[in-house]
Amino acid sequence: MNVITVIGARPQFIKAAPVARALKEAGVREFLLHTGQHYESAMSQVFFDELGIAAPHWHLGCGGGSHGAMTGAMLAGIERILIDHSPDVVLVYGDTNSTLAGALAAAKLHIPVAHVEAGLRSFNKTMPEELNRICTDHISTWLFCPSDLAAGHLADEGVKSGIFVVGDVMEDGLRTTLKRVAREPERLARLGILGSGYALMTLHRAENTDDSERLASILRGISISGHEVVFPMHPRTRAALDRTGLALPPNVKSIPPVGYLDMAALIGGCQYILTDSGGLQKEAFWAGKPCLTLRDETEWNETVTTGWNTLVGASSERIATGSHNISAPTIAPQVNGVQGASQRIAELLLRSEC
Numbered sequence: 001m002n003v004i005t006v007i008g009a010r011p012q013f014i015k016a017a018p019v020a021r022a023l024k025e026a027g028v029r030e031f032l033l034h035t036g037q038h039y040e041s042a043m044s045q046v047f048f049d050e051l052g053i054a055a056p057h058w059h060l061g062c063g064g065g066s067h068g069a070m071t072g073a074m075l076a077g078i079e080r081i082l083i084d085h086s087p088d089v090v091l092v093y094g095d096t097n098s099t100l101a102g103a104l105a106a107a108k109l110h111i112p113v114a115h116v117e118a119g120l121r122s123f124n125k126t127m128p129e130e131l132n133r134i135c136t137d138h139i140s141t142w143l144f145c146p147s148d149l150a151a152g153h154l155a156d157e158g159v160k161s162g163i164f165v166v167g168d169v170m171e172d173g174l175r176t177t178l179k180r181v182a183r184e185p186e187r188l189a190r191l192g193i194l195g196s197g198y199a200l201m202t203l204h205r206a207e208n209t210d211d212s213e214r215l216a217s218i219l220r221g222i223s224i225s226g227h228e229v230v231f232p233m234h235p236r237t238r239a240a241l242d243r244t245g246l247a248l249p250p251n252v253k254s255i256p257p258v259g260y261l262d263m264a265a266l267i268g269g270c271q272y273i274l275t276d277s278g279g280l281q282k283e284a285f286w287a288g289k290p291c292l293t294l295r296d297e298t299e300w301n302e303t304v305t306t307g308w309n310t311l312v313g314a315s316s317e318r319i320a321t322g323s324h325n326i327s328a329p330t331i332a333p334q335v336n337g338v339q340g341a342s343q344r345i346a347e348l349l350l351r352s353e354c
């Protein structure tokens with residue numbers, strides 16, 4: 001079986017790494033197509049190096065620009081490669097523009113699409129990610145869901161076949177990496193972090209960075225909280241601060257985006273997490289760190305209903321109060337409790353009719 005995997009953004013490199021290993025072990029030939037959506041070394045190459053991902057067979061260089069221009073350029077580039085190479089399956093991850101472009105290019109050529117992280121819904125269609133998820137799910141042959149909740153969303157939308165609850169491909173990777181970096185305490189010192197009282201923040205979603213009122217309100221909340229906050233800053237946020245002239249409060253220590261090993265060390269060492277990232281909400285949960293999510297809704301509802309995650313939106317009051325009252329619930333965190341998602345995906349693809 002030949003698989004072309006379309007990836008392009010940071011979280012996709014992290015998700016694709018364990019699946020690539022499982023596919024290789026199962027004897028599946030996988031070829032990586034990097035759209036170039038993320039292109040700085042700290043947003044892309046570092047993950048290939050640290051996670052042992054093979055170099056991409058193709059690199060489209062489609063980073064930057066508007067959604068339409070970026071997705072359109074990806075679509076044309078991916079289509080050319082799929083026509084030339086006729087893979088049995090196109091594998092896509094998550095909910096970025098690279099996900100949608102990969103799925104759409106394949107489906108129009110009648111090449112079956114496998115979607116990892118299928119069925120997630122925030123029910124907010126103003127988010128580009130929600131549109132990408134919905135469209136990708138409805139043109140995929142295999143819908144690999146992380147949870148029963150995600151599978152239920154697909155059933156609610158009338159998707160009748162190809163739904164498999166496999167667990168979460170990020171979970172095994174995070175657990176292993178947390179153990180590894182626990183033996184490397186010098187990582188935090190190298191980042192200039194000496195104590196463990198800090199909060200870890202990531203903030204990059206368009207709904208927060210492209211709305212200067214929301215961004216200002218989030219920064220105000222963090223300033224009022226007074227906690228030391230370590231912030232690996234995404235290029236989108238860096239650009240938003242430059243554009244708006246907003247300044248980070250003095251209790252925020254900003255650092256460039258970090259690789260996955262340093263990120264795991266930051267997660268392992270922090271007191272709590274502030275984020276608008278999808279992936280980091282889950283990682284907070286698996287690592288047993290309380291999380292304040294800087295959004296009004298989440299596609300990872302299980303983290304909220306178990307008490308580990310609180311939606312504080314962009315309200316400075318809720319961010320400050322949430323930070324002051326932060327504490328870990330007594331119920332142990334467990335979203336899926338199912339490990340081995342990557343192996344399950346490889347087995348299911350191999351067992352298929354292709």
Ligand code: UD1
Nearest residue numbers: 009010011037038039040043063064096097128129235236
């Ligand atoms: C994308 C995803 C988002 C995901 C995030 C992960 C979409 C619609 N959004 O958002 O779901 O949470 O990736 O990090 O696909 N840039 C750089 N250097 C880079 C990468 C980007 O400067 O290495 C700049 C781009 O030029 C662009 C901006 O950052 O101006 C945003 O990048 P883009 O890929 O459009 O979206 P993200 O905000 O990264």
Ligand code: UDP
Nearest residue numbers: 010011232257258259260263277278279280
């Ligand atoms: N991450 C990282 N370095 C950083 C920030 C995040 O390795 O500087 C990791 C994070 O731990 C998680 C993934 O990137 O595994 C989440 O990606 P991101 O927040 O960019 O995208 P999202 O999950 O929101 O789609």
